[in-house]
Amino acid sequence: MKTRRLYYTDSLQREFDATVVSSEVADGRATVVLDQTAFYPTSGGQPFDTGRLGEGRVVDVIDDDAGEVRHVVDTLLAPGARVHGTIDWPRRLDHMQQHTGQHVLSAAFDRLHGVRTVSFHLGSDTATIDLAREVTPAEIARAEAEANRVVWEDRSVTVRFATDDEVSQLPLRKEPVRSGLLRLVEVQEFDLSACGGTHVPATGMIGIIAVAAWERFKGASRVTFVCGGRALRAYGQLRDAMVAASRALSVAAPDVGATVERLQADAKELGRTIRRLQDEVAVGRAANLRAGAEDIAGRLGVLRHEPGWDAAGLKTLASAIVREPGTIAVLVGDGTPAPVVIARSADVNFDAAEWMKQAAGSLGGRGGGRPELAQGGLGVSPERVLAYAKDTLK
Ligand SMILES: [Zn+2]
Numbered sequence: 001m002k003t004r005r006l007y008y009t010d011s012l013q014r015e016f017d018a019t020v021v022s023s024e025v026a027d028g029r030a031t032v033v034l035d036q037t038a039f040y041p042t043s044g045g046q047p048f049d050t051g052r053l054g055e056g057r058v059v060d061v062i063d064d065d066a067g068e069v070r071h072v073v074d075t076l077l078a079p080g081a082r083v084h085g086t087i088d089w090p091r092r093l094d095h096m097q098q099h100t101g102q103h104v105l106s107a108a109f110d111r112l113h114g115v116r117t118v119s120f121h122l123g124s125d126t127a128t129i130d131l132a133r134e135v136t137p138a139e140i141a142r143a144e145a146e147a148n149r150v151v152w153e154d155r156s157v158t159v160r161f162a163t164d165d166e167v168s169q170l171p172l173r174k175e176p177v178r179s180g181l182l183r184l185v186e187v188q189e190f191d192l193s194a195c196g197g198t199h200v201p202a203t204g205m206i207g208i209i210a211v212a213a214w215e216r217f218k219g220a221s222r223v224t225f226v227c228g229g230r231a232l233r234a235y236g237q238l239r240d241a242m243v244a245a246s247r248a249l250s251v252a253a254p255d256v257g258a259t260v261e262r263l264q265a266d267a268k269e270l271g272r273t274i275r276r277l278q279d280e281v282a283v284g285r286a287a288n289l290r291a292g293a294e295d296i297a298g299r300l301g302v303l304r305h306e307p308g309w310d311a312a313g314l315k316t317l318a319s320a321i322v323r324e325p326g327t328i329a330v331l332v333g334d335g336t337p338a339p340v341v342i343a344r345s346a347d348v349n350f351d352a353a354e355w356m357k358q359a360a361g362s363l364g365g366r367g368g369g370r371p372e373l374a375q376g377g378l379g380v381s382p383e384r385v386l387a388y389a390k391d392t393l394k
Contacts, residue, residue: 002067004036011198020081030076045120046197051087097228098127100199107191108146131221154204155188278313286320302329305382311339318343330389337377
C-alpha cells in the first residue's frame with residue numbers, strides 16, 4: 001500500500017494523525033510506515049523533514065521503491081497504533097522558500113536567456129542550480145531581478161495532477177523524468193514544472209531570492225543562491241564582516257576593497273625598502289663580523305646569533321660575509337623555530353646543504369639549500385645551534 005502524502009496537496013499542514021501500517025528494525029535503524037504522512041522524504045533535490053512521531057523523533061525520511069514513505073525514528077511504534085505527527089516547521093519553511101525560489105529563478109533564466117536548469121541541489125546553508133551553458137554576470141543580474149519581481153508580485157503557486165497525455169500538450173519548462181500521473185507545480189503565468197516537492201502557496205512567502213556566488217565550468221554554470229530567511233542570515237553575516245573590516249581600516253564600507261589593495265601595495269613597497277636597507281647594512285656588518293672571526297679548522301669561522309634579522313636578512317648577511325675567501329658563516333636569528341643560515345666562500349670545500357640536513361636531523365627542524373648556502377628552521381635556542389656548529393665544523 002502506498003503512503004498517502006498529505007504534503008502533496010497541503011504543504012502548510014504541520015500536524016496530522018495516522019495509523020502505523022508496519023514497522024521494522026533494519027541495519028540498526030527503526031523505520032515506520034504510516035497510512036498517511038505530512039513528512040517529506042528526500043527526493044528531487046529537497047532534503048527530508050524532521051519532527052516528532054508520537055513520543056519519538058523522526059531523524060530521516062526515505063522514499064522507497066514501492067512508493068512508501070519510511071520514517072526513520074528513535075522510538076519504534078507497533079503496527080496498528082494511532083500516532084500524532086508534527087513536522088519541524090522552521091526547517092520545512094526554509095526548504096519551501098529555497099525550492100519555490102529555485103523554480104522562479106530557473107524559470108527566469110529560461111524565459112530571459114533561454115538557459116535550461118540541469119540540476120538543483122538544496123544544501124544546509126545554500127542551494128545551487130546547474131545551468132546548461134556559461135552565463136555572464138549581466139545575465140545573472142537580470143535573471144535575479146526578474147525572479148524578485150515575480151516574488152514581490154506575490155503570484156499564486158498551485159499544484160495539480162495530470163496524465164502523460166495531458167502533460168505532452170502543456171508547456172513544461174523541463175521534460176518530466178517520470179511517467180504516469182504527474183504532479184505539476186505552477187507559478188501563476190510564469191512557470192510550469194513537474195515536481196514532487198513542497199512549495200509555498202504564493203511567491204511572496206519566498207521573501208527574496210539573492211544570488212550569492214557563481215562559477216563557470218565545462219560550458220556550464222553553477223549558481224549559488226539564498227532565499228527568504230537564509231538571505232536575511234547571509235546579509236547579516238556579510239554586514240558583520242563588512243562592519244569589522246571598515247572599522248579596522250577606518251574607511252566606509254564601499255571603500256574597503258580599494259583600501260586593502262592600497263595597503264597590499266604599500267606592504268610590497270615596504271618589503272622592497274627593507275630588503276634594500278638590509279643589503280646596505282649587511283655590507284658594513286659583514287666586515288665587522290669577519291674582523292672578529294674565529295679559527296675553525298684553518299678557516300675563518302663566523303658563528304653568530306644575530307637578533308633582529310629575519311631569514312631573508314640573514315641570507316643577505318651570510319652572503320656578504322663569505323664574499324671574501326676562506327670563510328664559513330653560521331647565522332641564527334630569533335624565532336620558533338630559529339631561522340638558521342649557513343654559507344661558505346667559493347674556495348672552501350664544504351657542503352652547506354648536507355650540514356643543514358644533518359643539523360635538522362640532530363636538533364629537530366627542517367632545512368635545505370645548495371652546497372654553498374643553505375637555510376632552515378631549527379627547533380632549539382640560538383646558543384644550542386651555535387654550539388652544535390662549533391662541534392661539527394671542526
Ligand atoms: Zn521542484
